[in-house]
Amino acid sequence: MNKAALPIFARLHALQTVARVAPGGSRVIATLSDASPLAALLCEVNETVLGRTLAFESSVGASLTLEVSGRRVLRVVAASGLPDAESCLAAAALEDEHKDDLIKLMQAVAPPRHELRVLATPMTRDVDGVSVGLPVALLADLLLINLNPLEGDLPAGPSTPRPAPDVVARPTPRPVTYQPGDDRPVTAPPRLSARLGVGAAAKPEPEAETPATDQEEGAGTDVQGAGSFLITLSRGIGADLMAWLIVGGESDGATDGPEEMVSHLQGFLADEGEALAAQFDQLSTEAGKDMCIVLGASLDTGHSILCARSGPGVLLGVIEGDATQTVLRAWVSAGAAQG
Amino acid sequence: MAISDSLGAVIKAFPQTRVVAFADLSSRMILASQGRDDVTQEFLDQLCQQARTSFDDPLFSLSVEAFGEPHSALVIGPDGVRVFLRSENEPADALCCVCDHSIDLPGFVAKIRETLDKISAGA
Numbered sequence: 001m002n003k004a005a006l007p008i009f010a011r012l013h014a015l016q017t018v019a020r021v022a023p024g025g026s027r028v029i030a031t032l033s034d035a036s037p038l039a040a041l042l043c044e045v046n047e048t049v050l051g052r053t054l055a056f057e058s059s060v061g062a063s064l065t066l067e068v069s070g071r072r073v074l075r076v077v078a079a080s081g082l083p084d085a086e087s088c089l090a091a092a093a094l095e096d097e098h099k100d101d102l103i104k105l106m107q108a109v110a111p112p113r114h115e116l117r118v119l120a121t122p123m124t125r126d127v128d129g130v131s132v133g134l135p136v137a138l139l140a141d142l143l144l145i146n147l148n149p150l151e152g153d154l155p156a157g158p159s160t161p162r163p164a165p166d167v168v169a170r171p172t173p174r175p176v177t178y179q180p181g182d183d184r185p186v187t188a189p190p191r192l193s194a195r196l197g198v199g200a201a202a203k204p205e206p207e208a209e210t211p212a213t214d215q216e217e218g219a220g221t222d223v224q225g226a227g228s229f230l231i232t233l234s235r236g237i238g239a240d241l242m243a244w245l246i247v248g249g250e251s252d253g254a255t256d257g258p259e260e261m262v263s264h265l266q267g268f269l270a271d272e273g274e275a276l277a278a279q280f281d282q283l284s285t286e287a288g289k290d291m292c293i294v295l296g297a298s299l300d301t302g303h304s305i306l307c308a309r310s311g312p313g314v315l316l317g318v319i320e321g322d323a324t325q326t327v328l329r330a331w332v333s334a335g336a337a338q339g
Numbered sequence: 340m341a342i343s344d345s346l347g348a349v350i351k352a353f354p355q356t357r358v359v360a361f362a363d364l365s366s367r368m369i370l371a372s373q374g375r376d377d378v379t380q381e382f383l384d385q386l387c388q389q390a391r392t393s394f395d396d397p398l399f400s401l402s403v404e405a406f407g408e409p410h411s412a413l414v415i416g417p418d419g420v421r422v423f424l425r426s427e428n429e430p431a432d433a434l435c436c437v438c439d440h441s442i443d444l445p446g447f448v449a450k451i452r453e454t455l456d457k458i459s460a461g462a
Contacts, residue, residue, distance in 0.1 A: 049395060050364060050430040051408065069408060069430075070399055122429055132404055272397035282392045283414055293393065294413040295402045299448055303406045305398055318405070323413070324445040331415050332440050 026057065026119035030110070037110035039145045044118050045136040046071050046147050051123040053077060059115040064105055067123055072133035073102065082108045094134045102134060103142060229290060230254075230315040232337050233308055236330025241306065242320045247273070249313020257317075265316050273314075280309050292331055299323045345454050346373035353447050355439040357419065361458055362387045364394070365431035374437075386435045389414070390423040411448070420444070424451055426459040434458075 029044055030037035041056055048054065051069035055078075062081035067074040073094055079085035087101050088094065094102060110116050140147050228251040234244055243257025247269050255262045269276070284291055288311075296304030296319075304323045308315040319327070340348075342361060349359045350373050358374030360383055369383040393412035402409040410430075414421040419437055422444075426432040434455045438447065 049391070049399075050425070052430075070396070070403055122431075132400070268397075268401055272401075275397040279392060279395065279398060283389055285416060285418055289417050292413075292415040293398060294415075295393065295398050295409045296411050297407055297409055298452075299411040299413060300445060304411075305402050305405065305409075307398060322445065324448050327413065328415060328420060328440065328442075328444045335417070 024119065026055070026117040028115060029118050030114075030116040032059070032113055032115055034116075035112050036145070037112065037114060037116040038106060038143065039147075040116060041106055041110045041118075042136055042140050042143070042145055042147060044120075045073060046140075048120070052120045053123050055119040055121070056109050057117045057119075058109050058111070060109075060111060062109045064109040069123070069133075071136050073136070073139070074133035076102065076105070079105060079109075096134070099134055099139065099142065103139060106139070106143075228313065229310040229334050229338050230308060230313050232334040233292070233310075233330050234315060234317065236333045237306070237317075237319065237326045238330075240319050240321050240323070240326050241317045244306070244315060244317030245269075246313055246315050249311050251313055261318065265318070269314065269316055276307065276314070277309075280307075290335075292327065294319070294323050294327055296323060300325075340457070342371045342458055343373060345458055346371060349436075349450055349454055350374060352450055353438070353442060355442040356447070357437045357439070358383075358386070359434060359436045359451065359454075360386060361455075362390060362433045362435050363431050364391055364425070364433050367391065369435070386421070386437065389421065390433055390435045393423050394425065413444075415440075422448065422451065424448070424455050426455055429459045432459045 030040040034040065037058070044054060044056075045066070045068050048068040049070055051067070053065060054068050055063065055065040057063040060081070063078070064076070064080075064082060065078040067077055075091065075093060076085065076088040079089060082105050084101065085105055088098050088105060091098055137147070228246075228249060230246050230249065231251050231254060234241055234246075234256070241257075243261035243265065245255040245262050245265055246252060247266075255266075280291055280293070281287075283293065290308070290310045292306070292308040294304050294306050296302065300322045302320075304319045306315070306317045306319050306323070306327065346359045346361065350356050356374065358372060358378045360369045360372035360374075362369050364387070367384075367387055369387050372378065372383055390412070393414060394409060399409065410425045410427055412423040414423070419439055420442060422434075422436040422438065424434045432455065434451050436447075436451060438444075
């Protein structure tokens with residue numbers, strides 16, 4: 001079986017089970033017969049990409065309310081009937097130092113052979129500026145819980161509300177491999193904004209700005225392969241593209257912008273190159289065609305991430321300001337220049 | 340104003356728009372759409388999936404770490420421009436749009452953000 005399909009089969013399997021709705025609109029995600037309600041709790045977090053407040057309530061009488069987004073636990077909002085919750089409750093955003101305390105809370109609210117319910121509601125606060133929280137993949141790894149229950153063999157039948165992930169006892173840490181779409185632990189805290197030297201509302205240091213004339217004339221000290229589509233695209237965006245680099249293709253190694261920012265973008269591509277390629281493939285409507293993705297809080301203010309692929313080359317950069325004004329125009333111009 | 344009227348107003352204001360659709364990203368469903376006649380249900384399903392992919396890792400993580408949670412995505416290809424906007428108040432609510440390259444993008448993004456806010460607010 002293709003490993004990439006495992007999460008899909010797991011989800012389909014879960015959808016075929018009979019939904020059990022508890023009073024108040026919550027859902028039963030583990031029953032008295034479940035050996036690992038904790039795995040069901042982690043699965044619920046793992047399936048939460050968009051920001052949600054998840055309120056878990058156990059038949060032991062304890063409850064734990066978490067803010068979850070991007071398969072990460074951002075914050076503990078409330079805890080009832082659980083000991084030693086103070087440190088997590090006091091944290092505006094969960095950091096690595098809180099992981100052991102959070103795991104204890106999760107274990108306490110989801111003991112074996114007890115019913116566990118969840119109520120998911122939209123997050124009521126703005127999460128902009130909140131750091132990354134704790135990835136569920138990291139928590140699952142520490143708890144020796146496999147979030148892909150169908151790996152190896154299909155389960156016998158839908159006897160539980162959702163497929164109960166295996167709890168695997170591993171005497172030694174296993175090498176972790178990630179499939180596209182899996183969550184990946186953050187490898188290099190602190191926040192990238194700090195590492196990139198910019199904040200949500202930060203303006204670039206004067207010396208950090210790339211002189212427009214350099215880009216227009218192709219005179220950036222590191223710019224190579226001046227004729228490629230990606231180079232033409234970067235020039236077309238101009239000084240708003242405050243830091244960028246190209247990996248692969250005829251312009252491999254071309255960079256511009258503050259060295260520290262470029263270095264961190266380079267690290268991201270080195271770590272996430274395969275996953276990024278998969279994301280491009282999923283968005284591509286025509287295999288092998290050039291594509292550009294811009295992701296930002298609003299696109300027209302603040303900062304945005306730009307990522308473009310042309311053949312084997314990938315351009316990754318940070319745009320400051322109104323990306324809607326520049327990127328499409330530069331894309332059309334670059335396409336025309338390439339004929 | 341009915342949701343179909345709100346989406347229709349976008350098409351009317353920006354004729355380069357091929358389709359504009361309101362989606363619930365959590366259930367992966369397009370709930371309403373307006374656009375050209377040749378838009379199929381399969382295309383809308385694919386568009387909704389692309390919206391989810393746009394707001395997924397690894398670029399989602401990069402954006403979150405750097406600047407906060409992204410609510411806007413732009414995907415440009417040789418066949419056109421796709422714009423995905425998520426509501427800041429109701430993160431599962433999203434507008435998914437496909438446009439020609441000739442679109443006035445700044446004006447279009449402002450228009451669909453206003454439209455999404457109204458739809459999410461129930462106005």
